[in-house]
Amino acid sequence: MSEARLRVRPASYALVGPAVLVDLDGHELRIADGQSVALCRCGQSATKPFCDSSHKRVGFSSSACLLETVEGKAATKPEA
Numbered sequence: 001m002s003e004a005r006l007r008v009r010p011a012s013y014a015l016v017g018p019a020v021l022v023d024l025d026g027h028e029l030r031i032a033d034g035q036s037v038a039l040c041r042c043g044q045s046a047t048k049p050f051c052d053s054s055h056k057r058v059g060f061s062s063s064a065c066l067l068e069t070v071e072g073k074a075a076t077k078p079e080a
C-alpha cells in the first residue's frame with residue numbers, strides 16, 4: 001500500500017500521491033499514486049498553496065532538516 005509523502009525540498013514541498021490536498025473550504029485535489037504537486041514554503045507564490053517559482057525571485061532556500069527542527073519526535077531515514 002502506498003502512502004502520501006511530503007518531501008521537503010530546498011524551496012518547496014513535494015506532496016507525492018496517492019494523497020488528497022484539502023483547502024480551507026473543503027475543496028479536494030486528489031493526487032494520483034506516483035504523481036506530485038509542489039507546495040509553496042516561501043509564502044511568495046501567487047498561486048498558493050502551489051509553488052509558482054517565486055522563491056527564485058526572492059532568493060528563498062532552506063536546508064533545515066527534521067533532526068534539527070522537530071523536538072520530541074522521532075525522525076527516521078528509510079533504508080535505500
Ligand code: FES
Binds near residue numbers: 042044
Ligand atoms: S516555494 Fe516556490 S513559490 Fe514559494
